[in-house]
Amino acid sequence: MRYARPRPVLSTGGTVRRALLGAAAILVLSGAAGAQEPTLTDGKVKLAVLTDMSSVYADSTGRGSAIAAEMAVKDFGGSLGGKPIEVVSADHQNKPDIGSNVARQWFDRDGVDVILDVPTSSVALAVQQIAKEKGRILIVSGGGTSDLTGPACSPTGVHWTYDTYALSHVSGSAVVKQGLDTWSFVTADYAFGHALERDAIAEVKRSGGKVLSTVRAPFATADFSSFLLQAQGSGSKVIAFANAGGDTVNAIKQAHEFGIVQGGQKLLALLVNIDDVHSLGLSVAQGLFLTTAFYWDRNDETRAFATRFKAQYGLMPTMHQAGVYSAVGHYLKAVKAAGTDDAKTVMAKMRELPVDDMFARGGRIREDGRMVHDMYLMQVKTPAESKGEWDLYRQVAVVKGDDAFRPMSEGNCPLVKAN
Structure with a gap:
């Protein structure tokens, strides 16, 4: 966040002193907020986009979802805890067994903190169960079944973009x-x-x-x-x-x-x-x-995002891809605000913070994991x-x-x- 440099106060004595002290306090607080880095459990933040790279949802999710995640990381500043934020991606081929195997490997071996997108509801349901067992965060943008916030809801699961x-x-x-x-x-x-x-x-x-x-x-x-x-x-x-x-x-x-x-x-x-x-x-x-x-x-913000996205992907963003961008930004804000990447703490902060970006205004994450927006x-x-x-x-x-x-x-x- 940028802060305007305080304008000098043309006065004398105590007025000048109070003005300078006030300005210094603002700068110290804003600098501390900007400089303070979260404590990361494994020394890094790693995001993973699990998606359809090769089948019927490849254009509406796929590589475009990975690009949207990378854009969000760049717009956030690219790093947390003094380390670059990593983004990886994989093709689940619309098969729950493949998606589940990738998710387990990411969580168990590769240090992934959060999985995103996951089109194809059967894959999303399977991966949500794994994320729940592992105590890791899953944010679904591509998958649609409303069961994700119904009988299959999870304390570490968020359904971001839409549902059936x-x-x-x-x-x-x-x-x-x-x-x-x-x-x-x-x-x-x-x-x-x-x-x-x-x-x-x-x-x-x-x-x-x-x-x-x-x-x-x-x-x-x-x-x-x-x-x-x-x-x-x-x-x-x-x-x-x-x-x-x-x-x-x-x-x-x-x-x-x-x-x-x-x-x-x-x-x-x-x-x-x-x-x-x-x-x-x-x-x-x-x-x-x-x-x-x-x-x-819809407005100047959505047009600006879409123009940047299309320059990289060649197509205008779908709601799934725009949702991934929004979800990544919100997750990273929550990690920074929470001062940790601990999943339980970050989830609490994600629910606490409103979602205010080009995708949604005044959005909120409910107890069942549904992100509510227009x-x-x-x-x-x-x-x-x-x-x-x-x-x-x-x-x-x-x-x-x-x-x-x-x-x-x-x-x-x-x-x-x-x-």
């Missing part, structure tokens, strides 16, 4: 209110897809809608034709895709080719990232409603509305964090005290 409840709650209620009250689902057949479908169905019903059909599609399938035909045959007003990454892109492309939208049904992607929409193109994706935790063009309902622009390659969304609504995320009382987290 928030996506479903914001998207489902808004669309049903528009009269689109009958739904069918094409769902990815693994933990994330199941959780997203479950939460969306609950929200549709709570909002007065009906679910006419559900169908499960294998992860990373190339052919959605049979699943789309089943959903189309239901006669629902909305076909919702409870999947992500390449699965979402392929499903929307094939639905467009089949003329489903032209036939009168609406498509809704419960999780879609800006790289997905960019890949689809506005002619295919126009009119699509989606919920996100971050959009690069979410945004967006609509994909038409080609005529767009003014540039990445001018893809228009903001429809801002949903406050307390309204977007599941109440703690409904999550069944064992850490939450019953009232």
Whole structure:
């Protein structure tokens, strides 16, 4: 933090003395705060980004998440305890066993203090259990299942960017209110897809809608034709895709080719990232409603971050990557403020400090590990509305964090005290 140099006081005697003493006190305190370094248990701080480097989530997380972490470290100052902050990364290949093995090695052998990102909910759930056993911190940005702050919650786990409840709650209620009250689902057949479908169905019903059909599609399938035909045959007003990454892109492309939208049904992607929409193109994706935790063009801060990020990655940041940047910055602030990298102490400080950065304003970490912040309902622009390659969304609504995320009382987290 920079402090302005005190301006000299043009006075005499005691006034000058008091002014100089006051200025000196400010400088001493600020200098001490800036110079005081935390006590590090192993003499270093090491961050690890566990992510998808090679499969369907590689563009929306992957190398971009590692770049975001490195940017956050650089913006923080690059060091703690007089030692450079290290950032390492690995590809979990969307496999819980591989992710678990990497996490154990990082914690047991490599001195990793915190693991970040972890797309694919099944991997995130497995790694959260390991981090809990080891007493180390896990901050999930890419993984989505709301079970991370529900039955599987952990005292050292934080769910940072989004979850299946928030996506479903914001998207489902808004669309049903528009009269689109009958739904069918094409769902990815693994933990994330199941959780997203479950939460969306609950929200549709709570909002007065009906679910006419559900169908499960294998992860990373190339052919959605049979699943789309089943959903189309239901006669629902909305076909919702409870999947992500390449699965979402392929499903929307094939639905467009089949003329489903032209036939009168609406498509809704419960999780879609800006790289997905960019890949689809506005002619295919126009009119699509989606919920996100971050959009690069919201204000000057987000635009400045996105410009720097794109210069390194070539794509605009997704909410997952922006979430990693935010989480790293908050973690490092907490270590410095706590004066130690002890996980329990740092977690307490992370909960104490508000999250105030380009990603979130007034965010907070609850007892169940949920980082609560505003979410945004967006609509994909038409080609005529767009003014540039990445001018893809228009903001429809801002949903406050307390309204977007599941109440703690409904999550069944064992850490939450019953009232």
